[in-house]
Amino acid sequence: MALVSQGGERHAAAVSGRRGPGRLSDRLWRHPTLFLALLLCLPLLWLGVVYLGSLAIFLAQSLFAIDDFSGLVTYEPTLATYRQLFSDANFDIILRTVAMAASVTLASIVIAFPVAYYAARYAKGAWKAVFYLGVMLPLWSSYLVKIYAWKLILAKEGILTWLFAKLHLLWLLDAWLSIPVIGGNSLSVSYTGTFLVFVYVWLPFMILPIQAALERVSGSLVEASADLGAHPRQTFRHVLLPLALPGIVAGSIFTFSLTLGDYIIPQIIGSSRLFIGQAVYAQQGTAGNIPLAAAFTLVPIVIMGVYLWAARRMGAFDAL
């Protein structure tokens, strides 16, 4: 028992002083606010000043307008740019993009739900990992490579045409392509093609939140519903769907917002008619109309703000 000395006199002072880096540590310990400020100063400088600053300056430019003759920005506050935004041609772009975002979101929900539900409720052990990685890997794989893969698939000489030919269904493909609006010369220059690629690229963003929401639904709830006499369809409608809703809303925020802002997919696969992202790109680039580009970027931000607000009002997050 010699390990711990018996009396008080052999101990060091009850409170000890030290030099070196310990001094700085003492000072930070005594002033937690200073410590917090030190932790946050670099990130805040980067994100708060550089990033938010650039964003604010850029968006503020929508309050100016471009001079039609000189092509230069006149720095006087005006709503002219917003009037331009709602001109027929530009408003068409907005409507087209929103319609595409909405259909992509709906299709993603339909495809994602079974995958998420199976992964959350039935997949066990190794299968669980397979499903998780099966969603994570495509999510993280190169965005451009994924688009490229679809360029290969949708090409006129590509695998899809070959498949339809083998199944003697080419007439079906042709019939589909002859439908106005969604059709076109080939799949790779039609809205159908754009839609397919969007759904493919954003699908993992829908599966993961739905799966996360369904993981929290205990299996006994489904059993309780069945026990109380509900048909599987009724259980789905009255138990699963409401509980998965926060996940669906979270996922749709991703798919909706990502589709609204994308300009590369419709540029590579699709018709020549513009989407919001392409319009922004064209306005800031070749057209050199920064104010209109800024006004266009406000559209997805406002739409997403309204969407989030509505989802909250409808209680989509209550079940969280």
Added chain:
Amino acid sequence: MNAILFENVSRHFGSVRAVDGVDLAVAEGEFFAMLGPSGSGKTTCLRLVAGFEQPTSGHIEIFGETAEGVPPYRRNVNTVFQDYALFPHLSILDNVAYGLMVKGMGKTERRRAAEEALAMVALPGYGARKPGQLSGGQRQRVALARALVNRPRVLLLDEPLGALDLKLREQMQEELKSLQKTLGLTFIFVTHDQSEALSMADRVAVFHEGKVRQVGTPEEIYRRPKTRFVADFVGSSNVLSRAQCEHLGLDAPAASLRPESIVIGTPAAGQLGLVGVPVAASFLGPVNRLTLDCGGERIVASLAAGTPLPAAGEPVSLAFDRRDLHVMEDA
């Protein structure tokens, strides 16, 4: 010298007064228990001593030196945490040697000291394992060794036995008590278990709503609770109302009476008496517990086994000594 001294110490979290005007003095070499229900401020007091919290107002001394503004790592006190807080990434030996390592002690020297400390808590040869491979009781001993190896002047224990099952808890109570006696260290022990506090401590402070309601030896706390809260929380004293006190010829707001001080029968000379109607009886092994209704108030009497129990519903007279009735401060 006092090991720990609290002078009118308060710790407020926003509008919550976790500790509210506490005065305390813990003597050197004492086994001191802080007893109270959860949220009573006892753990916050311990954290004030350790340095994890700073007082909102008041003054704290550790062996005569001011503790305010002194970081935990500059205080020669060590803590055994409620969840043990063993470092999951370090082996048991490195856990125990941690305090010596950060003080700059050489590797061989600190390893030897850690081995000795592990032997002291009856875990020799466990050094290579990871905390996850140990049982709750073993982890508790490691936490103890890790604190003691630094030779603290005060050891703080935050509900250290709370996570153990009953049998292990009783065994550890005895071991802790004898360890404290051999080392002659000051132990401050936080618990919500009144029997644990009474059986182990030299002195007990009873906490309630951020205030210390009573400080005293276990016997004092048990026999002469000062307030209704202490009477209720420590054991199961009967609390007699002002009306009953006046009926017994006592001018007091309330008085406590231990159940085991009561016998059935007419009061002898120098004894006081009450009349009650038995409403329930339960058999507890060595004693029978009889609940009576005395003019609308509940009185519990512990009767030695073998005493014939009165029939329910028929009034019986109860007797007790005048000196077993203790006047309390408030009702």
Added chain:
Amino acid sequence: MRSDRFDRAPLPLKISACLGLLFLHLPILLIFLYAFTTEEKSYRFPPPGLTLEWFAVTWNRPDVWAALTLSVKVASLATAIALVLGTLCAAAVSRSAFFGREAVSLLVILPIALPGIITGIALRSAFSMADIPFSFFTIVLGHATFCIVVVYNNAVARFRRLSGSLVEASMDLGADGFQTFRYVVLPNIATALLAGGMLAFALSFDEVIVTTFTAGQQSTLPIWMLEELIRPRQRPVTNVVAMVVVLVTLLPILAAYFLTRDGDQIAGAGK
């Protein structure tokens, strides 16, 4: 106890779940096939023949190597910056409740929540306003901005699991703030930081939208690919590059998954 009836998935559910997974993976597998095709001028399926010659051709292409080198450099520096800033933010947010804490976590997520084109143009117009010429560092600045969030998400999850009493125990045993960070905090968050760093690397390595606005004339690998996508000139080389990119991004994702699978999930917020 659950009955068997509820433990087995209904067949339609099983089929649609598997079809969903196949839909996600078949297109990527197709890339692998095309890397070996002998066809040069079109995307013909089935390939008329298989060959390995395009691997050699790609290997000897200096423009591909230059783009790859630039991408690796950018991703390395952006990851390093994101590791520092993301960890600092996570430490501050998980350490204490302070005024504006919600705002900080929102600020970290914003660069990835807003469409990349907004971040890209905003940075570009800020650069031009401040007369900053495009360079390696303008690309890194853009990438680090949206990489912070993946490091942050991983670190915050781990900090949450790191019981507060461990830090207190370390200080109680005499370790000052720096010693506590070195001996207790860092070893416990290391794998989360490694995972976050790998994801940040993958994210930066693959990023194209913000890069188009901050790169000027420089060409990262995704920019190189984008040009090939818009105006296909080197189809066989593009096929090979696409396959290599898939394989290269696969590794950090798998590594990050195995590093963090006990407990926290990989931060699922993508590009």
